[in-house]
Amino acid sequence: MDQVMAAIIRNRSFEASIPQPIWTVETVSQVLRSIPRFLFQSPRSIGRQNGFRHRTPLKQRNLKQEFYNTRKGVLILGPAAHRDAQKVQLGLEKALEFFHWVETRCGFTHNELTCREMSLVLAKGSCNSKLLWEFLKRMSRRGLLTTPTVKVGNFKKAKFLMEQMELPGFRCPPDVFTYTILISSYCRYGMETGCRKAIRRRIWEANHLFRIMLFKGFVPDVVTYNSLINGCCKTNRIKRALELLDDMVKRGVVPNRITYNSFIRVVEARDLLVELAEQGSIPREYTYKLVRDALESSGKIDLLDEELCTRLEDGIKGRIRQVMKVKPLLQHQSVS
Template identity: 50%
Template sequence: MFPTKPLQRSSDGIVHQVMSMMVQNRSFDAQLASSTISNPWTTDSVSDILRSVPKFFFQSLRSIGRQKGFRHRAPLKQRNLKQEKFKISHNVLLLGPAAYRDPERVALGLDKAMEFYLWVEKFFGFSHNEKTCKEMAFVLAKGNNLKGLWDFLKEMSRIDNGSLVTTSSITCLIKVLGEEGLVNEALACFYRMKQYHCKPDVFAYNMIIRALCRVGNFNKARFLLEQMELPGFRCPPDVYTYTILISSYCKFSMQTGCRKAIRRRLYEANHLFREMLFKGFVPDVVTYNCLIDGCCKTNRIERALELFEDMNKRNCVPNRITYNSFIRYYCAVNEIDKGIEMMRRMQRMNHGVATNSSYTPIIHALCEAERVLEAKGFLFELIRGGSIPREYTYKLVCDALNSVGAANLIDDEMDKRIRDGIGSRCRQVMKVKHITSHIRTTRMVEEV
């Protein structure tokens, strides 16, 4: 039996102690409640604990500690939870977000999160509000417990006249389900809003359209857009609605591998852009960046330059992302001087600060074109700007200099500065894994 320690007052201390209890599978009961010196529970502390559950229980040990945040790139197709469960039970190769999850650990996290949620309410009289209810719903969604999620939302919508389940919390839940690859479930959540006494607003429509576009379900997304465009509709579309669809059409155009599909989707993106202009919407820099990047990646540079000029006419200031799209295109088609001119224009007009994303395509293109000295000059310019090149970029320049017998152009001091910067960045990325891995190792040692 593990000794019981009184819970600390500091927020971080409470989170660490409660998560340790959950990992050790300790019960949240009256004995634990009586050992607490005072009532330490606030909305922020309960929310922080619930927010930490996915980090400790649902994340693979391969991903823990690899990045500052724990948001992952959403899968590009709808997940089939029944199929995933079947593959796990029959030891079949499983790919996707659930590939390295431990089902027993996920189930433990779900049970302990709900047990803690009810424990603070029963033994401390804590009144849950919209924030804590939303975090608990996020835990159920990220743990893929959909039946529990629907029952929880239905139960919470009956309490306090439905103040715990609001339109904003359902909108955030739709976003989480979309990021988990559960787009059909996100759509079901969207249509259940009336059941939870909520009315969808433009933000809810934008989130479900974004989730549908992520998995390539453009027909349903366009249906919702057309529904929003009906005369007198309560939630008319905004600039962000059109930007989501334009960005998705441009991103998915290159993933099809079919020229006809690429032309069709770019046509749809440009058609939506003209439609939003006709309806009086003013596109922002994000809308322009999506279209310009899509045109550059599909070798439609004339249309991209036309959009770039249109930005200036509408007093929409381009940023570094805008210029980087042109830089990547010109370097890919071996028009390096135009790419350099585009970067100099960005610096001259003070439209952004050139970083690794701006210099790297130019340096790589110069090395491939055997303009080694110019590549070395841009490498030094990047370092003087306060950035450290990527390891592959630096190795490419060093190999190019060695091939022309000019390896001595990079002195020892500069070489040490670059290698120390690359090593520091690698250590930061490969930082120590979370305490969960340490606990698992300790348990294995104790069992042995």
């Protein structure tokens, strides 16, 4: 790790400076965590003086320059204003280069943890969110994007940024990926509060944001549906979750294992069907199909016996035939 950081700080090639060891998730994460500590801090934050506490005099503000920077949208205030822009840019470039190099040259396979550490580096070093969004979109295509990954920042700041992006004339309007991040964050943040009123409020806001997304013409993907369905199931809003599942199928979005696992646990679902069959009851066709699809998606379809499946399917077909016979009779009685 020391050799990697020396190559990053001196802006050298990784191929010429570092041998190719066996990289682990922990060592890659340590390298990514060290980049902001060495390259993103301002000189005022490095080191500590002995004796009494002493602060460096504040830098004289140039109000005229701040006015022009505000109009250009590049004004930086706070501790980040005293950082070396060249070092920050070097850290971002070398972090992305290392992230790509360790995978293509060293045979390392990234996972959710390394993806999250890289997201933190981009969030701390980027003045705008474009670079971070592009990285998250690439990781989402590879299936490495999780809720902890997208929550690299503060939830309240993310909500404020979302409100700014929805204003007319904003240079970077929100898209499907942006709405998905906020919906997932609402569901997760609501469950972490521990207050029933706060949980209901967060789930309502997630559904409200989902409806705004549809109203603006965006087509949600499977990650959007899974986030909202999982939040509804955990708060016992099963009816709303089933409505989302039906809407999901109507829009041509294919449910996956995560979708079905939000509704039921595989072993408990199998035990439920067995208990219904032993009591002589026949489940509804929708319930039976939901459990069977969940078992198939998780690779545990062997838990259902063929005899049990045949008995349940015959019972469901018999119920359908009985309903079809009763329906014409009721129509004839209503006409009479």
